[in-house]
Amino acid sequence: MGVLIHANDSALIVMLQAGDKAAFTELYNRYKKPLIIHAYKKIGEPEDAKEIVQEVFSTLWSQREQLPSIQQVSAYLYAMVRNKVLNYIEHKQVEARYALNFQNFMDEGLNTSDIRLREKELQQLIDKEIAALPPKMREVFVLSRKEHLSHKEIAERLNISEFTVKNHIKGALKILRLKIGLCTLIALHYFF
Structure with missing residues (x-):
């Protein structure tokens, strides 16, 4: 070396x-x-x-x-x-x-139509950043957050270890936190 x-x-x-x-x-x-x-x-x-x-x-x-x-x-x-x-x-x-x-x-x-518009804009931003994740990380993240599968279920479905699933989700959240910001990440948990 x-x-x-x-x-x-x-x-x-x-x-x-x-x-x-x-x-x-x-x-x-x-x-x-x-x-x-x-x-x-x-x-x-x-x-x-x-x-x-x-x-x-x-x-x-x-x-x-x-x-x-x-x-x-x-x-x-x-x-x-x-x-x-x-x-x-x-x-x-x-x-x-x-x-x-x-x-x-x-x-x-409270302004309901404004809230709906903001939710839509935020959802588009979140979806854009999720789509930009590396393919395997994105697949694991979507299964976890949108399909609400457990780490074990994802591991079995994708034939990978639970540890790998956990690392992909951790990595995805880290990337999203950096790109979207903490404020909108809180909303991510709210929407999903």
Whole structure:
């Protein structure tokens, strides 16, 4: 593994595409800290910056076989972080808008048609983010939350372990929490 410290980024990407975990770890170790600092400068939230970088590397690993030709690894990773930061900011704005609308609702009283419209918008946002989950994670999450199957039932249906089911659901909630925000995640439990 010490040899990889001296490998150039292009060689590490080729090894990563072949499924080399050591190459992935080396890329992670090289770029994790600068990417977290970069994300933190954009959003000002250290924990969220770490989550964004974690998600970038998770995506890098899961899509390693479909990676395009990468000339500059650092530029590619910074672009991935930039896109995740933009999504984060967009979702924070949505969350802030919902919080403001909720406060207005509390101040002004019950408006049934407005509530239905907001529920529909929120449901569309939730469905969009669920659809963006990795396929197996999405399948497990839908079976759990929409079909209300237990971990054991899902494991039996998909021929996977209950531990794997639990990890998929935990991962899905973590991704949704980051993308949708805590405020709308509470509504997710309410709607399902």
